[in-house]
Amino acid sequence: MSASPPPSSPPSPQAARRRPLPRPSTRVAVIAALALLVVLVGGFAATRWLSTENRERDTLYDLVRAEASGNPDAVLKQLDGCDATCAAKVRAFVPRTRGAGAVKIAMLSSGTQYTFGDKTGVSRVVWVHGVTSRPIVQCVVVRRHGGPMTERSVSLLRLGAPLADNEDSC
Secondary structure, X not given: XXXXXXXXXXXXXXXXXHOOOOOOOHHHHHHHHHHHHHHHHHHHHHHHHHHHHHHHHHHHHHHHHHHHOXXXXXXXXXXXXXXXXXXXXXXXXXXXXXXXXXXXXXXXXXOOOOOOOOEEEEEEEEEEEOOOOOOEEEEXXXXXXXXXXXXXXXXXXXXXXXXXXXXXXX
């Protein structure tokens, strides 16, 4: 009868730790680096693109706060390219929107939301001041400029008087 070789025992933990890990091929490393780059660039672009939504809301919030203070000059400073006719309309209705209390935007329907490039649209903003005020509904012409990889800006071009019926659309 022939003798069978002794069963091999598993390597000791010390031996396993000394064994070097296999190195990935250069091709795998390049593919992984490119995939990481795509994820980073995509995340950067998405962050810039989505942050424009907040920028528009913040810009509109500053506008309605100026309105609630009853100061037409502060409102006009925030409107780009408001001519004499536009300024006269703003001066006529801003005193009617004056009120005390904290200003809150109750609803915002953006006409330029999730735009990749340049776009001009009408946003409908519903806002209140204090706890007992009626909602004020206004239409604002908004222009967004720039792309996901370039500087993004939000400009307010025109501000409409408060709508007589809060259910009216812009």
